[in-house]
Amino acid sequence: MGTAEWRAAKSPAYYKRGDYVPGLKVDGMDALAVKQACKFAKEHALKNGPIILEMDTYRYHGHSMSDPGSTYRTRDEISGVRQERDPIERIRKLILSHDIAAEKELKDIEKEVRKEVDEAIAKAKESPLPDPSELFTNIYVKGLGTESFGADRKELKAVLP
Amino acid sequence: MAAAIMQGVRATKDLSSANYKRSCFATPRSLPERKRSSFVIHCDGNLTSGLNNSSSRSVRLSANAVSTKQENVAASTASKPGHELLLFEALREGLEEEMDRDPRVCVMGEDVGHYGGSYKVTKGLAAKYGDLRVLDTPIAENSFTGMAIGAAMTGLRPIIEGMNMGFLLLAFNQISNNCGMLHYTSGGQFKIPVVIRGPGGVGRQLGAEHSQRLESYFQSIPGIQMVACSTPYNAKGLMKAAIRSENPVILFEHVLLYNLKERIPDEEYVLNLEEAEMVRPGEHVTILTYSRMRYHVMQAAKTLVNRGYDPEVIDIRSLKPFDLYTIGNSVKKTHRVLIVEECMRTGGIGASLTASINENFHDYLDAPIVCLSSQDVPTPYAGTLEEWTVVQPAQIVAAVEQLCQ
Numbered sequence: 001m002g003t004a005e006w007r008a009a010k011s012p013a014y015y016k017r018g019d020y021v022p023g024l025k026v027d028g029m030d031a032l033a034v035k036q037a038c039k040f041a042k043e044h045a046l047k048n049g050p051i052i053l054e055m056d057t058y059r060y061h062g063h064s065m066s067d068p069g070s071t072y073r074t075r076d077e078i079s080g081v082r083q084e085r086d087p088i089e090r091i092r093k094l095i096l097s098h099d100i101a102a103e104k105e106l107k108d109i110e111k112e113v114r115k116e117v118d119e120a121i122a123k124a125k126e127s128p129l130p131d132p133s134e135l136f137t138n139i140y141v142k143g144l145g146t147e148s149f150g151a152d153r154k155e156l157k158a159v160l161p
Numbered sequence: 162m163a164a165a166i167m168q169g170v171r172a173t174k175d176l177s178s179a180n181y182k183r184s185c186f187a188t189p190r191s192l193p194e195r196k197r198s199s200f201v202i203h204c205d206g207n208l209t210s211g212l213n214n215s216s217s218r219s220v221r222l223s224a225n226a227v228s229t230k231q232e233n234v235a236a237s238t239a240s241k242p243g244h245e246l247l248l249f250e251a252l253r254e255g256l257e258e259e260m261d262r263d264p265r266v267c268v269m270g271e272d273v274g275h276y277g278g279s280y281k282v283t284k285g286l287a288a289k290y291g292d293l294r295v296l297d298t299p300i301a302e303n304s305f306t307g308m309a310i311g312a313a314m315t316g317l318r319p320i321i322e323g324m325n326m327g328f329l330l331l332a333f334n335q336i337s338n339n340c341g342m343l344h345y346t347s348g349g350q351f352k353i354p355v356v357i358r359g360p361g362g363v364g365r366q367l368g369a370e371h372s373q374r375l376e377s378y379f380q381s382i383p384g385i386q387m388v389a390c391s392t393p394y395n396a397k398g399l400m401k402a403a404i405r406s407e408n409p410v411i412l413f414e415h416v417l418l419y420n421l422k423e424r425i426p427d428e429e430y431v432l433n434l435e436e437a438e439m440v441r442p443g444e445h446v447t448i449l450t451y452s453r454m455r456y457h458v459m460q461a462a463k464t465l466v467n468r469g470y471d472p473e474v475i476d477i478r479s480l481k482p483f484d485l486y487t488i489g490n491s492v493k494k495t496h497r498v499l500i501v502e503e504c505m506r507t508g509g510i511g512a513s514l515t516a517s518i519n520e521n522f523h524d525y526l527d528a529p530i531v532c533l534s535s536q537d538v539p540t541p542y543a544g545t546l547e548e549w550t551v552v553q554p555a556q557i558v559a560a561v562e563q564l565c566q
Binding site for chain 1: 271272274275276277279280297298299300536537538539541543544545546549550
């Protein structure tokens with residue numbers, strides 16, 4: 001999580017390492033490029049066989065709760081990428097420069113989406129935590145009909161469906 | 162082989178986190194099957210307890226035990242001995258001492274070098290020993306485990322760190338076929354003195370794939386040894402013993418135990434890899450446990466003592482092979498066994514231990530062995546469900562009460 005790719009691999013051109021599986025490297029922060037690449041890859045795969053797509057993206061935050069994400073790179077690097085290569089900003093600039101929509105319409109869309117997300121978060125926080133009987137759901141597809149006991153063989157009996 | 166006798170003297174003290182008393186237990190141990198270059202003698206007030214049923218071989222050890230005990234007790238009564246540190250610092254200390262002592266010891270794993278280790282166990286070591294001795298590997302567990310085993314075959318003593326024990330499942334082929342069996346299949350020509358270590362166990366909402374307990378999967382592999390540490394004292398001792406061992410050793414740590422604080426001795430000490438630790442002697446029931454469940458058991462023990470029971474708690478530490486000597490003595494005393502573990506019910510360490518005790522000590526048991534273990538389900542992400550998969554102190558208390566009826 002904190003080791004740069006050029007330190008981890010001798011040949012960081014991963015899309016070339018498929019031997020006789022061809023590869024394509026795409027700028028993963030450009031939404032339109034990703035769309036074109038996937039379209040091309042789908043056609044190629046259906047006709048010729050597998051193809052490797054290497055999507056070059058950037059991770060803003062740390063990998064997990066224990067990784068602050070700043071011990072192995074500078075904050076300037078992170079904010080620099082956010083300014084130049086951020087996918088949503090790029091699309092916004094393209095839309096505005098080609099006059100496809102006005103600034104106000106984009107702001108309205110943003111407000112609406114933000115409201116939707118906030119509502120979802122509020123609803124999630126209000127929802128109750130799962131019931132202990134859900135411990136055994138979806139373990140097996142077709143049930144074995146066996147009984148499963150709690151840790152002391154008394155509590156939490158369930159019959160696996 | 163130089164018989165270096167190292168001793169660790171631990172003062173009995175109350176741990177603020179768990180609030181229980183630990184007493185030293187005198188067992189002069191010399192193992193007949195394996196040649197060991199270091200012995201550990203824990204010193205105690207009653208030196209006679211372990212010695213009465215020992216053979217003449219250990220009489221030699223007992224004389225040394227008495228003499229060293231005197232001088233160490235004198236030294237430690239001066240002021241509070243040792244230094245206080247957290248479990249991951251204890252592991253790092255053990256690692257650093259071994260790397261200083263033997264230039265062939267090296268570490269490899271993901272993010273151990275420049276990042277300092279995902280749990281800070283190897284922090285600062287890359288700056289001190291260089292990039293090649295504390296090696297950052299790519300995210301390819303099978304490959305770097307194989308690399309370490311190859312290095313061990315040619316004379317190095319690598320320590321493989323898995324960022325999480327669950328990732329080592331990718332390296333199962335290397336661990337089983339190469340690590341465990343190469344000494345046998347090469348007719349004794351190659352030895353593999355690796356240490357495979359990493360945090361496992363159920364953490365705080367880490368999800369199903371990052372909360373695996375691999376001790377149950379590895380326990381059948383012939384040729385390896387498994388130990389589980391639970392306190393900073395035994396983490397450092399077991400780490401050093403594992404590095405010095407000529408056999409491949411898997412050291413199981415636990416994600417939630419890395420921040421435990423304890424006072425450990427200043428002087429060098431190495432623990433015995435095959436020995437169990439008597440946490441709390443008692444009379445009514447033997448509770449066998451390891452790793453994080455030790456703390457749940459000690460918490461339950463407080464409740465049990467209030468209710469009038471006297472449980473004997475043993476941290477088995479050595480998961481393969483089991484320390485049947487200590488366990489057997491305990492069973493012969495209390496006649497009731499409760500096993501508390503974090504492994505799965507099916508095929509876990511508890512299951513093997515139950516079978517072992519039943520085979521060897523069946524006549525001494527007054528009641529069937531009760532084994533409390535985790536549910537046979539993938540560990541849920543939801544906090545409440547996750548708690549339900551792991552054994553809680555209330556369940557331990559209930560089980561003891563039922564067992565002692």
